[in-house]
Amino acid sequence: MTRNIPIGSNFRRQFTVDDSRAISFMGPALRVYATPWIVQDLEYACRDWLLEHIGSHEDSVGFVVEVQHKRPTPLGMAVTHDGEVVKVEGDHVTFEVVVRDPVEIVATARHTRVVVDKARLVRMVQAKRERAG
Numbered sequence: 001m002t003r004n005i006p007i008g009s010n011f012r013r014q015f016t017v018d019d020s021r022a023i024s025f026m027g028p029a030l031r032v033y034a035t036p037w038i039v040q041d042l043e044y045a046c047r048d049w050l051l052e053h054i055g056s057h058e059d060s061v062g063f064v065v066e067v068q069h070k071r072p073t074p075l076g077m078a079v080t081h082d083g084e085v086v087k088v089e090g091d092h093v094t095f096e097v098v099v100r101d102p103v104e105i106v107a108t109a110r111h112t113r114v115v116v117d118k119a120r121l122v123r124m125v126q127a128k129r130e131r132a133g
Contacts, residue, residue: 005053005093009085013045014078022075032072033079038107039065042097045081046111050093059121060113063092067109073101091115 015021021037023030043062050060073079080100087094091114099107 003088005050005085005088007085007088009049009053011045011049011083013041013048013081013083015041015081017073017075017077017079019075030072031075033077033101033106035067035069035107038069038099038109039067041079042067042081042083042095042099042109042111043113045083045097046093046095046113049083050113050115054115057118058115059118060093060115061121062111063114064094064112065109066111067107069107071101071104071106073106077101079106086110087112 017033019031021033021041023032023034043065047060047062054060078101081097082100083095083097085093086096092112093115094110094112097107097109097111098105099109
């Protein structure tokens with residue numbers, strides 16, 4: 001349940017911009033941290049933090065992601081995602097995330113996740129499959 005999640009709670013996750021996290025479409029000199037990977041990394045960082053603060057029968061799903069990718073981070077460089085809980089409203093938890101490499105801020109984001117009961121979500125997915133035939 002989200003009522004036990006204090007606003008202002010912080011977390012930090014670190015990643016390395018490896019081959020899978022870097023774009024390749026602009027050639028080898030521009031192998032940099034890809035925007036979709038920034039989004040994936042921050043979503044998982046927020047989810048992992050939430051799992052420690054909600055019930056074992058619960059999980060969370062992404063609801064809104066707003067990201068500003070401001071600077072490139074080269075292949076092989078480390079990045080740090082610093083997250084903070086900025087809003088808790090019902091089953092919605094909103095985070096602000098700052099992504100930094102050793103030189104500068106790379107991206108800023110606002111991400112809202114919805115805490116869900118896993119059994120209820122399974123039932124919803126099954127019902128949709130049945131409706132779809």
